Amino acid sequence: MTNARDAFIGAMRQVAATVTVVTTDGAAGRAGATVSAFTSLSADPPSVLVCLKADSTIARAVASNGVFCVNILPEDADHLAQRFAGLFDADTPDRFEGVEVSETEYGPLLPRATAFSCALTDRHVHGSHAICIGEVTGISDAGEKPLTYMSGTYHIVRPKSPV
Numbered sequence: 001m002t003n004a005r006d007a008f009i010g011a012m013r014q015v016a017a018t019v020t021v022v023t024t025d026g027a028a029g030r031a032g033a034t035v036s037a038f039t040s041l042s043a044d045p046p047s048v049l050v051c052l053k054a055d056s057t058i059a060r061a062v063a064s065n066g067v068f069c070v071n072i073l074p075e076d077a078d079h080l081a082q083r084f085a086g087l088f089d090a091d092t093p094d095r096f097e098g099v100e101v102s103e104t105e106y107g108p109l110l111p112r113a114t115a116f117s118c119a120l121t122d123r124h125v126h127g128s129h130a131i132c133i134g135e136v137t138g139i140s141d142a143g144e145k146p147l148t149y150m151s152g153t154y155h156i157v158r159p160k161s162p163v
Helices: 002-012 057-065 078-084
Strands: 020-024 031-035 038-043 046-053 067-072 114-126 129-140 147-150 153-156
Touching (some): 020 046, 031 057, 031 078
Antiparallel strands (some): 114 129
């Protein structure tokens, strides 16, 4: 099975993904993590889904709080992506420390991020991840170009020149 897993991971590295930070706040506490598995699900009702490692702090907090916020990072926010991916947890265990956020009942909004505030409506565990479906209750459109990730590095999005 290792060959199939390695082939899958190799192929998925070629898929560009918008870099997002999922945050949550509530009775179970505040948490945040960098996530690349995010997509729209439905316009009626407006819904999105995120995939979170099932045994992670963020997945447990989202399940308990029943709310989450998806922050689409602006193209120059790779430092926030790294911070919320846990790269600096040894030195700064509170990933929010020093970050100027806007607090909401769904989770912190990160600076200059386009954000979707969501009420958790469904959760399914598949393999190693929890698929969390959220009904969008609010949108903060920052109008920024997004940061993307592909082949182990961050990228920026630019329109293709006309031929």
